[in-house]
Each structure stands twice: as C-alpha cells, then as structure tokens.
Amino acid sequence: MIKKEMIAMLLAGGQGSRLGVLTQKVAKPAVSFGAKYRIIDFPLSNCINSGVDTVGVLTQYQPLRLNTHIGIGIPWDLDRNNGGVTILPPYENIKGSDWYSGTANAIYQNIDYMKEFDPDYVLILSGDHIYKMDYEMLLDYHKANNADVTIAVMQVPIQEAKRFGIVVTDETGRITEFQEKPEEPKSDLASMGIYIFKADLLFQALEELKDVPGCDFGKHVIPYAHEKGKRIFAYEFNGYWKDVGTLQSYWEANMELIDIVPEFNLYEEFWKIYTKQDTLCPQYVGNNAVIERSLVTKGTEIYGTVKNSVIGSGVTIEEGAEVYDSIVMEGTVIGAGSKLYKSIVAENTVIGRNCEIGIGEYRENAVDSRVYCSDLAVIGEKTVIPYGTKIGKNTAVWGVTTASDYQDGMLPGGGYLVKAGEES
Amino acid sequence: MKALGIILAGGGSKRMKELSNLRAVSAMPIAGSYRAIDFTLSNMSNSHIQRVGVLTQFNSVSLNEHLNSSKWWDFGRKQGGLFVFSPTITSQHSDWYRGTADSLYQNLNFLYRSHEPYVIITSGDGVYKMDYNRVIEYHIEKKADITVVCTNLCEDEDISRFGVVHTAEDGRITELEEKPVDSSSRFVSCGIYVIRRRLLIEMLEECAAEERYDIVRDIIIRYRKHKRIYAYNFESYWSNISSVESYYKTNMDFLKSEIRNYFKGAPEIYSKVYDNPPAKYNPGAEVKNSLISGGCIINGKVENSILFDNAYVGDGAVVRNSIVLGDVYIGDNATVENCIIESRSTLENNSRYIGSPEEIKVVVEILGEYSL
Secondary structure, X not given: OOOOOEEEEEEOOOOOHHHHHHHOOXXXXXXXXXXXXXXXXXXXXXXXXXXXXXXXXXXXXXXXXXXXXXXXXXXXXXXXXXXXXXXXXXXXXXXXEOOOXXXXXXXXXXXXXXXXXXXXXXXXXXXXXXXXXXXXXXXHHHHHOOOOEEXXXXXXXXXXXXXXXXXXXXOOOEEEEEEEOOOOOOOOEEEEEEEEEEHHHHHHHHHHOOOOOOXXXXXXXXXXXXXXXXXXEEEXXXXXXXXXXXXXXXXXXXXXXXXXXXXXXXXXXXXXXXXXXXXXXXXXXXOOOEEEOEEEOOOOXXXXXXXXXXXXXXXXXXXXXXEEOOEEOOOOEEOOOOEEEOEEEOOOOEEOOOOEEEEOOOOOOOOOOOOOOOOOEEEOOOOEEOOOXXXXXXXXXXXXXXXXXXXXXXXXXXXXXXXXXXXX | OOEEEEEEOOOOOHHXXXXXXXXXXXXXXXXXXXEHHHHHHHHHHHOOOOEEEEEOOOOHHHHHHHOOOOHHHOOOOOOOEEEEEOOOOOOOOOOOOOOHHHHHHOOXXXXXXXXXXXXEEEEOOEEEOOOHHHHHHHHHHOOOOEEEEEEEOOOOOOHHHOEEEEEOOOOEEEEEEEOOOOOOOOEEEEEEEEEEHHHHHHHHHHHHHOOOOOHHHHHHHOOOOOOOEEXXXXXXXXXXXXXXXXXXXXXHHOOOHHHHHHHHOOXXXXXXXXXXXXXXXXOOOEEEOEEEOOOOEEOOEEEOOEEOOOOEEOOOOEEEOOEEOOOOEEOOOOEEEOEEEOOOOEEOOOOEEXXXXXXXXXXXXXXXXXXX
C-alpha cells in the first residue's frame, strides 16, 4: 500500500432521529438535499476537492441507500487503485461482534484500515453537514502550529452557544478550555465536529480509551488529549455551514439555495459538488406550467405550478397541481389539482389528485413534539395518499394509506399517521 | 459474445453548416442530455456487445473528449472495452481514411484479433433505440451474407441524403439508390449493417486490392447480386441528424411526451454525466413546453425550446422555438426565435436573433468566457 499523508474517516452511521419519518429507512447522510444531492455528497466532494483521496466511510444505521449511493466512488473520482473510498460497516471478530458504540469507538474498530495507509494525519469528518471546506488549508494550519489536534470551529450567536460544544482559545488559537453545551458559555466558538489528528496520537488515544463505553471524540478523545497537555488548536471557519439535524433547519437550508445569489452557491465553477446521477432527460416544462423561484433537477415533468420549492429528479407535478415552499424528492408524483404548502415529501411517494397538504392551523404534534415542532407537513418515502385527502400542519405521514385511515378525509394539524415499518 | 461493434463516427457534414466547425456530427448534443453517439453506444451496451471500436477522423477532438472514459456506457472492463481509432501513420500507409471501407481496412487488425463471429457496423449520427441482437437473429434466420437495417422515412425528410433500398418479397435487397434526387420508395438504409467477421475481412481485403473505399458503393451496391444482402425493417423511432433541419427536428421531437418517454424508459440511453447543479427559476421566469437542463439559470421567457447545460437567460429575454446549446449566455431583453445557438455563445443585452420555421438560423457568437 502506498503511504498517504492524510486520510479521512467519515462518520456516516448516525440515524438523525430528529428528521422523523425522513430517516426511518435511510441514514441521515443519505437524505436528499438541494434537489439532486444527498447530504454526504458535501463532505465527500470536499475531500476530493481538497486532494484527500482516501476516505473510509463508517456506516451502521440503515446503510443500504448509502452503500448504493457511494458504490465504488465513481462520482467523486474516488475509485482508485490506491485508497479511494471504502465502506466500513461494523463486523464480527474472534471475540464476538460489536456495534459502533460511539464516534471514537467506530474509528477505533477500524484502526487496521487506517494503519494500512501509514498516514501522518487523520481527518475525522461527519456525514451530516452542508458546507464547502478546503481541508488542505486546515492541514496547513495544523502543520504551521505544529498542532497535535486541530478542531474546526465557527462563530455562533452567543445566545445559541449553549447548544454546542464550545472552545475557549488563547490569542494564538490554542485551545485552553472546553465546555460541552454550557449554561454560561465563555466564548462563541463552536466545534464543527471536524478534527485533524496526528495519526500517532489518535492511535494511542484510541488504544488507551478502547474500553470506555460509547467512546466519543467530544466527550473522551479530545479531553484525553487536553489532559495530556497536547497542542490543540482551533481553526476558525468563516464560510457557510449548516447542520441539518432538525426538520426545520433541513427545510431552511434547502430554501436558502433558492435565493437569487444564495449564500451557499452551487453554481460556482470552483469547488463543485459531485453526486451519483443517472443519465436523465432534462426536465420538461409543460404548456400551462408556472415555475418561479425554484430549483428543479433533471428528469422531472412539470405541468402544474411550482413556487419557492426544491424539486428532485424524476418528479412529476401534474396539471393543476400547486406546490409552494416545499421540498419534493426523487420520483414522487403530485396528482392533478393537489396543493402542497410548506411540505417535505420524500422519495417515490404518490400524492393522489385534489389533495391539500399543509393546511389549517398549527397544533402540537400528538406523538413526538420533539421531532415535529414546526408547521411542516412531512411525508415519508413510498407513501401513498389517496384522492382528496387533507393533511394539516406539523404532521407526519408514512406508508400506503387509504381513505379509511383518515377521519372525514382529513388528518388534522399535529396528526401522526405511520403505517409502514413496525420499528418506528 | 456474439458480435463486435464498429461505430463509424468519422464524417463531417456540410449540411450541418457552422455547427460542424467545432465538432464531429457524432458529438452533436441531443435533447439536452445526450450526444448523438450515445444512442448507438448505449444500444451496443444494452445489446451486451462488449467490444466496440469507434472510427473517428473529422473534427475528432470533440468526440475524443466525450469518449475520454468508457465507464459511462459500461465499457470500462477487462473483457472487451471501447477502442477509438483515428487515422495513423504506419510503415504501410500514411493516408487519411479515404472512405468507410478504407477506415475499417486500416484497422483490420482489430477485426483479426477479435473472436466474435459477427460484426455490427453502425454510424454515430442516428437517434434511435435498437436491440442489435434482433438484427443478428434475423441475419441468421435469412442466411444472409449482409443485413442492412432499413426504415420508412417520414414524409417531410429530404430523401436525397439517404440510400433508398428496393427489396424482393423475402426482404432481399435488389437495388440500392445512393442519394437519389427523387425516388418511388421511401424505404432507406439506416447505415447499420450486420456481417460475419470473416466475410467482412475478406471483402475489405478485396476492396482494398482494387482501391475501392466505400461500404455502400463498393460492397453493398457492387455485390447486391452476388451476395445475399437483406433488409431488416426497423419500425420504431429512428432519425439521422446530419443536417441542420433534421438536427433541429430531432431535438424538437423530444418535446413530445411519447418520444421523450420512449427514450426515458428501459433500456436506458447513457451519457457522460456532468456535475451541474439543478436548474434555477428566478422571479420573472416563464417557461412553457420546453426542456431545461442542469445548471440553467432562467430569469426570462422560454417557449417551445430546448436549453442545454448551463444556459443563462437574462431578465426580460425571450427564447422561442430554439435550441440553445451548452454554456450560452443570453443577455437581458435579448430575443431569440427559431435559432440554434452554438455552445459558449454570448448574446448581448437587447440583441435580436430571428430565424424562421423554414430556415432555422445558426448563431455563433463566441466572444470568450462570460462570467456570472
């Protein structure tokens, strides 16, 4: 094996439970984003654009969609003879089998993979953020400081700082103190969950902490390095970065792409985002279609009205259908005369004719008010919604539903109707 | 595998006007997503033909760029693969390809070193979907020496670009008129042939010895009485794009849902995919009956048109009945009607480009890179 200066380990095993029915069957990194992408495309494209050509992707929760999406890495030019992308699922060994119990534990279980490349540095990434970052600059910063660990951080509004892991730095950028979700934050620099380690230090820490249950970078590995007096630096990132961990933030991040000159610009020639895509016909826009302020990708057929929306590939929006402020994912059909307001509709769903979704008053969700706490109507993948159904705000629907599932043809605001997948 | 594929993609076409100044006909963009050669390449791949040679000559840079990796059509494998042959100077010869038969003869080693019993020869400028195995089965059933795929040309096509075929009852070709001014028949050759590899080698060597260089004239027409040459009637959509009129019409055909869906369905047509973001519709965008590709940004009006990748349509601009190739910038309040806009053109603000349905205007306005 050829030595690599830096390899990346991409954590993609998380469920992303606060995305509700969107992540019942797919891991969060494989959720669609921005019409044609999936969330993991952003860190993977960052890797190849930064010259990092060896990426281990750690999967665990519902990996099928993720595995088929990544394949052998062709879309990102990560199909390599040496390195490239490798999917690293949990495995069985002579002593039994262990699931990945924490971020650092997952990396520990793949220590042999990392050692094969004899890297000087290991980059730890997570697969659920939307951003463009040059990891090479991060590495240069790491080297210039002769750091043992470098953590990418960004400024957050001080009142929100208590939701994050906060770092306190001295004037050279060296981190002096960590605060995990502090009540009284001493700084406004939040960790982005992106780390560069000197490989030796990482391996040593993982070995020593291997028996810690649920071993985690933020909770265990970084404090371990800090206690040993290692040189830990903060790299301040000033670009666009979005954690799309909640339905509301996921919807917002999609909508931000529609702005005339969006803060996060996908149209720049420099730093392209790559994704797996089929050869599809371009989108067809019918005679009576109206499309305004929207992103629409290939293979769609639009005959109705689309405003302020993000439409994925192969979607059909039939004659007279109206879609406002919504996200519609791959392969979904919106029936003639249906109206969607502020909805998220996942893949391969069929919305019958003359439905109205996202109407009425906001009401607290009956089942899970932690996940469903906005006025979004969320429809899971492969759902069928029958003719003329009305669905209120802050609702979730998943599965093949028939008219008998709706009282008076209506799921009121705050309703929760899940017929698919017993595990939910 | 039964057959080896050969794609004749070397020709230029005067009938393409300025459009072929920059590229081979086989590299012409089609329907916002494809290049002409993708159709035959995908047909080969979907017919499980694994070893394919592409013969290029005229303006081959554009085509070679498109074929820089064979993985998009699934030819990137150890068994078989995609082979591109441009004319080359060797100790034996130092000529350009002097004709279709000559281009094959100059690459005779490719035929010698293959093992497949049959060869399917196609051209890179047809838009169609075909299972070549059906043709080979017909070829075997008829005990034919050569099978020529033919189709009934639709009424509004100019017959003088085609080879008109006359057949006996059983399908054997009795006469072939090459590019007639007028003809009693509209049954034309699609330029797709099936022949046994050994026989092809034999005939090519004979032709070369007599200094004959053309497949149609020197093999099909010359041997029509001597060899069993059959016509295979292809009844689905087929279109040849090598004139401005037919190129325009073929693209516009994709605005019809039945044709779009025919090509969308399985088996798929593959192409090299570019990483363009989704198309963006800004306030003021008004799009009707059009195909819009990735990376387009639309601020104005688009009607009955096809926009290829990364077109920018400025505020108040109007595009009607037109084909806009890749990376075109259409300035604010510009008007484009019945035109084909060459890729990388920049149309200035308030400019007007008007063609007519009878005479489609080809617009080339390449000033340099535009910036958004």
